[in-house]
Amino acid sequence: MRVTVRLFARLRDIAGAAELARDVPAGATAGDVWRGLVAEFPEMARYDSSISTAVNADYAKMGTALADRDEVAFLPPVSGG
Amino acid sequence: MSNEFTKSVKRGSDPLYLAVTSQPLHMETIVQLVSADGGFGAIASFVGVVRNNNQNRRVTHLEYEAYEPLAMKALEQIRQEAAVQWPGARLAVHHRIGRLEIGQASIVIAAASPHRADAFAACRYVIERVKQIVPIWKHEFFDGGEVWIEGATANPADETARLEAVRRACGAPSAAAALGTPCA
Numbered sequence: 001m002r003v004t005v006r007l008f009a010r011l012r013d014i015a016g017a018a019e020l021a022r023d024v025p026a027g028a029t030a031g032d033v034w035r036g037l038v039a040e041f042p043e044m045a046r047y048d049s050s051i052s053t054a055v056n057a058d059y060a061k062m063g064t065a066l067a068d069r070d071e072v073a074f075l076p077p078v079s080g081g
Numbered sequence: 082m083s084n085e086f087t088k089s090v091k092r093g094s095d096p097l098y099l100a101v102t103s104q105p106l107h108m109e110t111i112v113q114l115v116s117a118d119g120g121f122g123a124i125a126s127f128v129g130v131v132r133n134n135n136q137n138r139r140v141t142h143l144e145y146e147a148y149e150p151l152a153m154k155a156l157e158q159i160r161q162e163a164a165v166q167w168p169g170a171r172l173a174v175h176h177r178i179g180r181l182e183i184g185q186a187s188i189v190i191a192a193a194s195p196h197r198a199d200a201f202a203a204c205r206y207v208i209e210r211v212k213q214i215v216p217i218w219k220h221e222f223f224d225g226g227e228v229w230i231e232g233a234t235a236n237p238a239d240e241t242a243r244l245e246a247v248r249r250a251c252g253a254p255s256a257a258a259a260l261g262t263p264c265a
Contacts, residue, residue, distance in 0.1 A: 009218035010229040052235040057150040077231040080217030
């Protein structure tokens with residue numbers, strides 16, 4: 001199945017793109033997509049313990065299972081205000 | 082309120098009370114929104130502005146980025162939390178994104194309540210929670226470089242963080258305050 005990955009702030013800079021399309025096996029979780037990204041962009045590894053994730057623009061957990069065409073976002077620590 | 086501004090606002094469940102927008106912010110707009118009801122005796126407001134220095138760096142400007150649909154949902158969560166904590170309070174929050182110059186407002190918050198204590202507390206609560214859970218990031222540009230500012234790991238279900246925001250909002254006495262140093 002295919003998912004859209006949304007990246008923000010420093011993660012977007014590291015990937016060089018705000019949005020990526022990735023093919024993942026059925027049953028893949030947000031965490032599986034994240035580990036794939038870290039393998040692709042090792043610099044992202046330092047965010048392992050500090051990112052949040054969202055699926056279809058709702059906060060989710062790394063264990064959340066994805067469906068075909070889902071949008072999964074990875075959010076570095078926030079700094080609004 | 083200008084049409085341009087109205088069009089730029091991403092509407093929450095309660096139109097215009099919550100916004101993430103690239104347009105300049107106007108405190109008077111949200112003060113009018115929250116004070117439409119005559120039952121409020123107090124309106125507390127907060128403006129966050131771009132500072133010209135940070136950690137010994139000379140800041141030239143900031144660029145804010147948001148995951149807009151989730152940012153709106155997080156703002157709505159904060160508004161609902163505050164409604165439970167301070168029943169009867171009415172809140173509005175507008176956060177700006179895009180490029181901001183020194184001195185420009187990045188966020189405006191207004192909290193109306195029958196009495197001043199709840200208005201001040203609810204207003205403070207909103208800014209504390211924005212910094213905890215709203216997916217917005219500031220990209221700082223300074224003399225000699227740029228850096229993404231990274232604050233809190235966003236976890237809207239973290240009750241410890243929420244209670245810390247309540248504690249700050251309520252101005253709980255601290256040892257530091259007793260020594261005459263600024264509040265936390």
